[in-house]
Amino acid sequence: MALLQISEPGESTAPHQHRLAAGIDLGTTNSLVASVRSGVTDTLPDKDARHLLPSVVRYRADAAPVVGYQALAAATEDPLNTIASVKRLMGRGVEDVKTLAEHLPYEFVPGSSGMPLLHTAGGDVSPVEVSAEILRTLKTRAEESLGGELAGVVVTVPAYFDDAQRQATKDAARLAGLKVLRLLNEPTAAAVAYGLDQGGDGITAIYDLGGGTFDVSILRLNKGVFEVMSTAGDTALGGDDLDRLVADWIMQQAGMQAGASHVDMRRLMLAARTAKEALSEQTSATVVLELDGTANWTGELTRDRLDELIAPLVEKTLGPCRRALRDAGIRAGDVQSVVMVGGSTRVPLVRERVAGFFKTELMVDIDPDRVVAVGAAIQADILAGNKPDSEMLLLDVIPLSLGIETMGGLSEKIIQRNSTIPTARAQEFTTFKDGQTAMSLHVVQGERELVDDCRSLARFELRGIPPMVAGAARIKVTFQVDADGLLSVIAEEQTQGVTSSIDVKPSYGLSDNEIETMLRDSMDSAAGDRDQRRLREEQVEADRVLEALHSALASDADELLGDAERASIDAAAQALAAVRRGDDYREIKRAIAAVEQASSGYVERRMNSSIRSAMAGHKVDEFKAP
Numbered sequence: 001m002a003l004l005q006i007s008e009p010g011e012s013t014a015p016h017q018h019r020l021a022a023g024i025d026l027g028t029t030n031s032l033v034a035s036v037r038s039g040v041t042d043t044l045p046d047k048d049a050r051h052l053l054p055s056v057v058r059y060r061a062d063a064a065p066v067v068g069y070q071a072l073a074a075a076t077e078d079p080l081n082t083i084a085s086v087k088r089l090m091g092r093g094v095e096d097v098k099t100l101a102e103h104l105p106y107e108f109v110p111g112s113s114g115m116p117l118l119h120t121a122g123g124d125v126s127p128v129e130v131s132a133e134i135l136r137t138l139k140t141r142a143e144e145s146l147g148g149e150l151a152g153v154v155v156t157v158p159a160y161f162d163d164a165q166r167q168a169t170k171d172a173a174r175l176a177g178l179k180v181l182r183l184l185n186e187p188t189a190a191a192v193a194y195g196l197d198q199g200g201d202g203i204t205a206i207y208d209l210g211g212g213t214f215d216v217s218i219l220r221l222n223k224g225v226f227e228v229m230s231t232a233g234d235t236a237l238g239g240d241d242l243d244r245l246v247a248d249w250i251m252q253q254a255g256m257q258a259g260a261s262h263v264d265m266r267r268l269m270l271a272a273r274t275a276k277e278a279l280s281e282q283t284s285a286t287v288v289l290e291l292d293g294t295a296n297w298t299g300e301l302t303r304d305r306l307d308e309l310i311a312p313l314v315e316k317t318l319g320p321c322r323r324a325l326r327d328a329g330i331r332a333g334d335v336q337s338v339v340m341v342g343g344s345t346r347v348p349l350v351r352e353r354v355a356g357f358f359k360t361e362l363m364v365d366i367d368p369d370r371v372v373a374v375g376a377a378i379q380a381d382i383l384a385g386n387k388p389d390s391e392m393l394l395l396d397v398i399p400l401s402l403g404i405e406t407m408g409g410l411s412e413k414i415i416q417r418n419s420t421i422p423t424a425r426a427q428e429f430t431t432f433k434d435g436q437t438a439m440s441l442h443v444v445q446g447e448r449e450l451v452d453d454c455r456s457l458a459r460f461e462l463r464g465i466p467p468m469v470a471g472a473a474r475i476k477v478t479f480q481v482d483a484d485g486l487l488s489v490i491a492e493e494q495t496q497g498v499t500s501s502i503d504v505k506p507s508y509g510l511s512d513n514e515i516e517t518m519l520r521d522s523m524d525s526a527a528g529d530r531d532q533r534r535l536r537e538e539q540v541e542a543d544r545v546l547e548a549l550h551s552a553l554a555s556d557a558d559e560l561l562g563d564a565e566r567a568s569i570d571a572a573a574q575a576l577a578a579v580r581r582g583d584d585y586r587e588i589k590r591a592i593a594a595v596e597q598a599s600s601g602y603v604e605r606r607m608n609s610s611i612r613s614a615m616a617g618h619k620v621d622e623f624k625a626p
């Protein structure tokens with residue numbers, strides 16, 4: 001998995017012409033925009049000197065939506081029209097959203113093209129449109145403070161984002177009027193922010209604990225180039241969960257009843273979060289909770305108490321850390337530096353446990369909220385052509401293997417999981433039947449052997465294959481994953497050059513938990529899968545044998561077969577037909593052997609007869625050795 005430095009074709013410009021570029025961290029909880037100005041990279045503040053933009057959009061009837069702190073402040077009074085955490089909905093279908101919706105206060109309505117819409121006072125809006133509002137706000141901020149139009153941006157996405165989620169992010173940027181130079185994985189951006197690409201070779205872990213999600217990635221720097229060795233995480237673990245634990249404690253202390261109003265719940269969550277954040281600096285915090293109508297409550301929360309409450313959750317982040325190390329094939333001791341990303345890594349207990357786990361000092365000098373945007377800005381500056389000598393593009397990995405369905409419902413993996421991108425790999429396939437002129441290609445994603453256990457990404461057909469005997473055609477199928485992680489598949493018939501291709505843009509994405517589940521399933525079921533694969537392979541072989549036999553019998557059985565021999569071949573073929581859909585691969589194998597045995601004389605005569613017909617009209621001399 002060695003990585004190469006690649007320069008983007010046609011992206012270089014004259015060195016003196018500075019083009020305005022920005023990096024955008026489009027976060028679940030908070031978003032930021034950063035830029036390189038006179039060699040210094042930093043995030044850009046709003047008019048009130050605030051760098052973070054809460055990723056919250058409030059829709060109103062007959063008025064433009066509001067974004068950020070103003071929207072966040074309205075969340076209490078107007079929860080249904082105030083959309084938060086929209087990143088979780090990006091690239092998801094109606095079905096995916098149904099499960100997520102249980103935890104969200106919004107009203108969903110199905111839209112056309114399988115995209116769910118959120119019903120608000122300002123109309124029905126898609127997650128892509130909501131994200132576009134956030135991006136538009138950051139674009140305006142950047143253009144006002146840089147004093148000109150942005151030539152292009154780099155937008156960061158979680159490393160595990162699949163095609164649909166990446167595509168949705170790109171669509172949102174386009175909708176906001178931004179030119180996306182490329183999408184960049186968040187951990188890679190963080191490593192760039194620390195200049196790890198400039199330092200000595202070594203292995204880095206990126207620990208990113210944000211508002212609602214946790215990600216850990218292992219990167220290896222090799223001769224100045226990054227390689228992403230593995231990624232892991234938990235999509236339902238973050239600062240919000242810490243808030244919930246603190247809120248539970250407050251409810252208990254204040255004697256609050258469950259089933260409080262929306263307004264009271266939001267106030268409670270805000271009080272919990274404020275106390276938690278204060279405890280990153282102080283060892284004790286006063287909690288003041290004002291409730292709707294009823295009495296107020298004031299209490300004291302100590303850091304020790306907080307640590308006790310949140311310890312199990314902090315511990316839970318170490319599971320994915322172990323998994324990432326295992327996938328990368330390394331041990332904790334091999335990790336030289338650990339970069340801390342995300343607001344929740346300010347929590348002292350988090351730092352303590354992570355430092356203990358990796359047994360190394362943590363990199364915390366750059367504000368953990370800003371570090372991803374800073375790395376993205378550095379990359380955007382390079383891609384915009386402002387630094388002609390450093391043309392490095394960082395390469396990332398794909399989260400699940402990509403493959404094609406072969407006979408018997410098996411998945412033939414063409415690009416392995418954790419392969420670095422961009423990448424292209426080709427494999428040859430052939431026809432199953434004599435005279436087959438079309439081939440149906442089914443692109444799947446996942447680690448399992450059977451297609452039914454993988455996720456279907458796309459189907460397309462290759463037509464115009466010249467008719468040949470089964471197994472003679474050569475169809476080259478190429479999988480290509482571009483720098484943004486988007487897949488295209490090309491199938492080409494090798495003799496005539498007929499091609500067919502598809503860009504894989506599924507209408508809905510795979511949830512990150514599904515990715516986790518699919519990985520876990522593939523590990524749990526490896527042995528069972530092997531038996532299943534053997535069974536499917538024998539079933540396909542049985543079909544092939546019967547197909548070939550029938551086509552042979554139809555063409556020359558009358559000349560070459562006597563009645564008795566014909567009867568025994570038919571009996572063996574019938575026996576095979578009877579067991580070929582059974583679930584015992586040994587039985588099918590035996591039946592195939594029986595057919596081969598019964599037809600061996602016939603097959604030999606056929607071969608001789610075809611040699612004879614090939615030689616007909618020629619003189620024997622021609623075939624003599626010279």
Ligand code: ADP
Nearest residue numbers: 027028029030210211239277280342343344346
């Ligand atoms: P995301 O990447 O999901 O958008 P962020 O990286 O912005 O999220 O992290 C937001 C989370 O960080 C919130 O849960 C917030 O409470 C938490 N956070 C911010 N500052 C602090 C702090 N000083 N101490 C503890 N947690 C903090």
Ligand code: MG
Nearest residue numbers: 027028210342
């Ligand atoms: Mg983040």
